[in-house]
Amino acid sequence: METKLESRVRQTRVILNSNYAAAYAVRDADVDVISAYPITPQTGVVEKLSEMIAEGELDAEMIHVESEHSALSAIIGASAVGARVFTATSSQGLEYMHEVLHIASGMRLPLVMAIATRALSAPISIWNDYSDLMNVRDTSWITFIASTAQEVYDSIIEAYMVSEDPRILLPSIVAYDGFWMSHTYEPLYIPEDRKTVLEMLPRRPRYTLDPDNPITMGSIVNPDWYYEIKYQQVEAMKEAYRVIREADAKIEENLGRVYKPVESYLAEDSEILVLTYGGIYGTLQTAVDLLRSEGLKVGALRLRLWRPFPARDLKTLVEDAKTLIVVDRAISYGASIEGPVALETIAALYREGLYPTIASFIAGIGGRPVSEDDFRDMVKKALELGERALKIGSIHWGVRGAEYE
Amino acid sequence: MSWRELPIGGIILEAGNSVKRKTGDWRVLRPVIDQERCVRCYICWMYCPDGVIEIRDTPYRTKAGRIWNITFEIDYDYCKGCGICAQECPVKAIELVEEVK
Numbered sequence: 001m002e003t004k005l006e007s008r009v010r011q012t013r014v015i016l017n018s019n020y021a022a023a024y025a026v027r028d029a030d031v032d033v034i035s036a037y038p039i040t041p042q043t044g045v046v047e048k049l050s051e052m053i054a055e056g057e058l059d060a061e062m063i064h065v066e067s068e069h070s071a072l073s074a075i076i077g078a079s080a081v082g083a084r085v086f087t088a089t090s091s092q093g094l095e096y097m098h099e100v101l102h103i104a105s106g107m108r109l110p111l112v113m114a115i116a117t118r119a120l121s122a123p124i125s126i127w128n129d130y131s132d133l134m135n136v137r138d139t140s141w142i143t144f145i146a147s148t149a150q151e152v153y154d155s156i157i158e159a160y161m162v163s164e165d166p167r168i169l170l171p172s173i174v175a176y177d178g179f180w181m182s183h184t185y186e187p188l189y190i191p192e193d194r195k196t197v198l199e200m201l202p203r204r205p206r207y208t209l210d211p212d213n214p215i216t217m218g219s220i221v222n223p224d225w226y227y228e229i230k231y232q233q234v235e236a237m238k239e240a241y242r243v244i245r246e247a248d249a250k251i252e253e254n255l256g257r258v259y260k261p262v263e264s265y266l267a268e269d270s271e272i273l274v275l276t277y278g279g280i281y282g283t284l285q286t287a288v289d290l291l292r293s294e295g296l297k298v299g300a301l302r303l304r305l306w307r308p309f310p311a312r313d314l315k316t317l318v319e320d321a322k323t324l325i326v327v328d329r330a331i332s333y334g335a336s337i338e339g340p341v342a343l344e345t346i347a348a349l350y351r352e353g354l355y356p357t358i359a360s361f362i363a364g365i366g367g368r369p370v371s372e373d374d375f376r377d378m379v380k381k382a383l384e385l386g387e388r389a390l391k392i393g394s395i396h397w398g399v400r401g402a403e404y405e
Numbered sequence: 406m407s408w409r410e411l412p413i414g415g416i417i418l419e420a421g422n423s424v425k426r427k428t429g430d431w432r433v434l435r436p437v438i439d440q441e442r443c444v445r446c447y448i449c450w451m452y453c454p455d456g457v458i459e460i461r462d463t464p465y466r467t468k469a470g471r472i473w474n475i476t477f478e479i480d481y482d483y484c485k486g487c488g489i490c491a492q493e494c495p496v497k498a499i500e501l502v503e504e505v506k
Contacts, residue, residue, distance in 0.1 A: 108414035169413060207416050216417035228408040229415050235408070 007256025009196040011189040018181035019044030021149040022114040022174065024190055025156030026086045027058045028197040033078035033085045035063035035071045037093060040126045041178035042116040045088040068093040072100040072111075079109040080217055082208035084160065087111070090178055091118035094132045098139070104171045105140035105233065107217055110163035110206070111171035112156060113141075116182035117278070119366045127367020128178040130278065133306075134330040134340040140233050142172040142240050143306040147263075147281040150188035151304075152176050154251055154259065160201050161247040168240050169206060170233065175306075177279035179367065184279075191255070200254055241308045261310030263302040266292065267317050270299030272379060275314075276327040277303040277341060280370050284327075287375035298379060303341060311348035318349065323357045325382045327375070328394070329364040338362060338394035357382075359389035363397040374398070428455075432486030434501040438477055440465050442498035445473055449490035449499060457484045 016024065022045045026034070034053075036046040052058040063074045068089050075085035089097060094115060104111050117133050119125040133143070142162060146152045152174060159172035176182065191197055207215060221229055241261070248259045265285045267273060276284055281302040291298040301317055303310075318324055328339030337343045342360035349355065359382035364370045378397060382389055389395070392404045412418055438449075450458040457480040465473045479490075491499040 106414060108416075207412070207414075207418075214420035216420075216422075217414065219415045219417050221415045225411065225415075228411055229413075231408045232411065232413055236413075 007254065009254050010192045011255070012192050013187055013189055015185050015187055016149050016153075017044065017183050017185050018146070018149045018152045018176045019114075019116060019183070020048050021153040021188060022088065022156055023048035023052065025153045027052050028191065028194045029084065029157060029160050029201055030194070030198055031058070031060050031086045032083035033061045033063065033075060034087065035065055035074035035078070035085075036087045036089065037065055037068045037071045039068070039090045039093040041118060041128075041182040042088045042090040042093070042114070044182060045114055045116070049086075068096040069100055072097045072104060072113075075111055076100065076104050076107065076109055079111055080107070080209050082206075082210075084164075084203075085111055086113070088114040088116070090116045091120055091132045094136060095120065098136065101136055101139040101141060103218070106230075108169040108233075108236075109171060110160070110169055112159045112163060113171065113173050114152070114156065115173055115175040116178040117175050118178040125366040126178075128180055128329075129365045129367065130175070130328070130330040131365075133173070133175045134332070136173070137307060137340065140170060140237060141307065142168075142170055142237070142244070144172065144174045145277045145304060145306055146174060146176045146181070147277075147279055147302060147304075148188070149181065149184075149186040150257065151259070152181070153188055153190060154255060154257055157197060157200065158244070158247045158251055158259075161250065162240060162243050164201070164204055164206070165243050166204055166206060168236050168243050170236050170240060175278070180279040189255070196254065200250055237308050241305075241310065244305060244308075259304060260313065261303075261305035262313040262317055263304055264317055265300040267299035267301060267321075269297060270321055271297040272323045272325065272383070273299050273301055273318060273321045274325045274327060274375065274379065275301040275303060275341070275345065276329075277306070278329065280327075280329075280364065283370060283372055284375050287372040287379075290372055290376055291379055296379065306341075309344055309348060311352055314345065314348055315352035315354055318354060318356060321356055323359070323382060324349075325359045325361065325378060327361045327363055327370070327378065329362070329370075331362055331365065331394075336393060337390070338396075342394060357387055357389070359385060360394040361397050362394050368398065370397075427482045428485050429482045432481075432484060432504055434486045434488055435481065435504050436479055436484065436486065436488065436490050436499045437502050438479065439498045439500065440476060441467055442496050443473075443477060444496050444498070445475055445477070446495060448493050448495060450477060452489050452493045454487065454489060455483055455485060458490065
């Protein structure tokens, strides 16, 4: 992310964690209905929103429910009658929503959800990794992964812009690291006047449930048309890329911050590139500086957009590099390459006709910290292994006793 | 028609279109009302989940000479044969007959 000091909209500097940044964005988007069930580390988002409603800062309905399954179902209903809606969750909560995730996207409702990512049980872990998010990659939700509180704020606004676009009408997820970001305070800029945000988010017409113009939503469809209806989602998800780029341009114009589907740091002249996502991108950039001081031509990449997957952006950035290292924070058990983003990256680059040496690392599982030294050692390990790295599959970084032939 | 013209998300834009879908062919058991035994209590009409019990203004005279001013009839175009009417009938006037033997 680049920040321009001058922006069209007057802004004020605040200190927030990513949970609160999400809540402020929801407030500024003038959301009508919120429903959520508390789960660590997401709780701060809805606590802050409850506070805002109680203080009269936000005129919204907060629906208290008995589970995440109900939370998502409640906002599906509210969205179906035309409300702008929001929910937030983590980990088991997201898993519990799973079947409803498909219903939300299949009904083409523009919901927005924040996810403070967290490891999955069992064993129980409240700490961060991205196993929860990666498990929902095929649910047809547009998915952003933020790396700063500023980006969480901006991405929530952007998510409403994209989801509510009549060309798209798919729900969006804005994900960020549980604890590493959800509970870490950072400075960010937010507009002084909420009206400027609402100008970016005009209420646009779509099909809604209205007694004066009755329609049926959530109908049953036989094999003769079901596939065409699901294919509409395939096309909408592809089209979302273009609409996201338009929204990026509007964010830049109004708020002065520049976002790309794949962010990069010193990538231009790099022979070695390290791709990751979420809050550890900052650590990776420091590691890149360390490695550069040792004379290695290393650069950093960060996947901001997970769905739709930005294959061409990745291709453009990776084109001149010899080695690509992908650092995942989730495990796809039994996959040929167990890092989900590594797996997707290999498929995307193959599609684009690019075959760099690739190494897949999995790190940070269950909240284990990933330091600058870890990144530096991963780069060295990848260089040492060369072509052999991918034959191994994914390297489970730092696991005691893990051996690779 | 292709995916482009189809309303998104399987939305049905036309209200009241369920009349076009005749669900009577789902039926395995056909409820048949015995007009002799029926006491016109409205219980089947009340319980029917599909609203296919119709009240007709046709008078009916029983063999014993009793005259009823109304007759209950089943709309077999939409009756799915769930059997709730037969189950609830207090005088056992509704029999479930197999559609195909």
